[in-house]
Amino acid sequence: MKRIAIIGGGIAGLSAVYELALQQHAGAPIEFVLFDAASRLGGIVETVRRDGFVIECGPDSWVTEKPWARDLALELGLESELVPSRDDRRKTYLVQGRALTAMPDGMRMMVPAQWAGVLNSPLFSWQAKLAYLREPKLAEQLKTSAIDAAGSSRDESVRDFVFRHFGAEVADTIAAPLLAGVFGGDIAMLSARAVLPAFVALERDYGSLVLGLQQRRQAGDEPAAIFTTLRHGLAGLVEGMESHIPASSIQRGIVVASIDRTGEGWVVHRASVPGVSHPASQTFDAVLVATPAKTTAQLFGAIDERIEELLPQQSSSAIVVALAFSADRASAMRIPRGFGFLVPQIAAQHGPSRPISNDDVEAIAQSALLACTFVDQKFPQRAPKDAVLLRAFFGGPAVAPLLEVSDATLLRLAQTTLGRIVGKLPEPSIALVRRWPDSLPLYSVGHLDRMAELDARISRLPHMRLIGNAYRGVGLPDLIHTGRTAARELTANLTGA
Ligand SMILES: Cc1cc2nc3c(=O)[nH]c(=O)nc-3n(C[C@H](O)[C@H](O)[C@H](O)COP(=O)(O)OP(=O)(O)OC[C@H]3O[C@@H](n4cnc5c(N)ncnc54)[C@H](O)[C@@H]3O)c2cc1C
Structure with a gap:
């Protein structure tokens, strides 16, 4: 029996584990363990369903043109869940001053x-x-x-x-x-x-x-439609895959601290956490590393420093603030017809390095607001009838100081910053904040050449694969495809099947 470790249960790692579970079910002589630092699988993919609202905390859809997310949804029996974006309303605005100007059609x-x-x-x-x-x-x-x-x-x-x-x-x-x-x-x-x-x-x-x-x-x-999503949210993919994976193969709340080679295999060491009963170190024949670039760099520091250098060196952080307004609260709101707006960034602006004041934070929020989605218009059934769901996206070089401020402050900032653009907002019925630090790796010039060198170095290590958004695409379809392919190839190499 060959043992495989998967480190990281975001969409990439989870797709790999799902594929391994299918292979195991089909008789492949493998067993596997998924380690994830969080208590919830899915990583950046998270849906909150509350009071008739479907609120995406990370990605909200995938690009229809790439088939792999749709294929997975069909395989998981989610055909009736598939919904296209409402492209008849596809209007995106650009903020100019405080006004919204529509991007041209077509x-x-x-x-x-x-x-x-x-x-x-x-x-x-x-x-x-x-x-x-x-x-x-x-x-x-x-x-x-x-x-x-x-x-x-x-x-x-x-x-x-x-x-x-x-x-x-x-x-x-x-x-x-x-x-x-x-x-x-x-x-x-x-x-x-x-x-x-x-x-x-x-x-x-x-x-x-x-x-x-x-x-x-x-x-x-x-x-036909540019984006596709699931009626009850993208977490449906996570839940669907999880239901095929034996619970005993998942170790949640486990931070992998390091990995070591042992001849033709690997030892995975977890960080010590009081009260955790799982063994501190476990031996495997193969490892799939599906952690964000920064963590992957740390894990490979002691194995091959060049791998650390080839990984994207910079990543940006994002903050999502969702504001849901029930029909009675939304009745006075005048949100324009469309999918949302984008805010042009004048120049790369970094937040101050000293402790920030209230005035600073207002100015930072204005320069870190990158976009807002009018969610109830972009997709059907995201909100009850006549209700409004807005999703503000803060990011770029200015966002770092905002990662440190409280949820209450971020909510206030989102309300005032959006309010300046779409008109004063009432108190939301539901408000959610998610911080995604270092979640988007920056593919800088020369990225694909570095990836080719990285592949060559990884292939010299026994039964090791890297998957996730640091390599060849940050979108869900690519991550599902590369995760599943890596798992299939690894099983074939290990078992000779
Ligand atoms: C706000 C936002 C909106 C986005 N919108 C879209 C969209 O609409 N459509 C789209 O296609 N893409 C979108 N993306 C991109 C896409 O969501 C991500 O690229 C993708 O979800 C990343 O998946 P991943 O598996 O590579 O990593 P992650 O989701 O980051 O998963 C990594 C996992 O590793 C675990 N982990 C980390 N360190 C350790 C450790 N030491 N030990 C064990 N486990 C560890 C984490 O807990 C996590 O579960 C968006 C991204 C963001 C941030």
């Missing part, structure tokens, strides 16, 4: 798939509109440079990539806030190849991103 991130919206939009200066119109004319030139770069390992920042196509204004006013919401990082540092692979491929195939999108659209090669 945009795929910063790229227009149709012209009318962009050309009529007050969001862009005439120079930016000209840059958009000129981009298809540069198709041949852009394609040639993309083909030249394809064989090499040339990478560039997301800002440079967008700048080459559409100029500075589009890069800074559209691409920066859109991507800050997803990757929490400065687009001048983010790797284009790692963060925008679909657009990099479009450049290689068509040169022009605008032409590429238009041709794909004409070919009907577009998903």
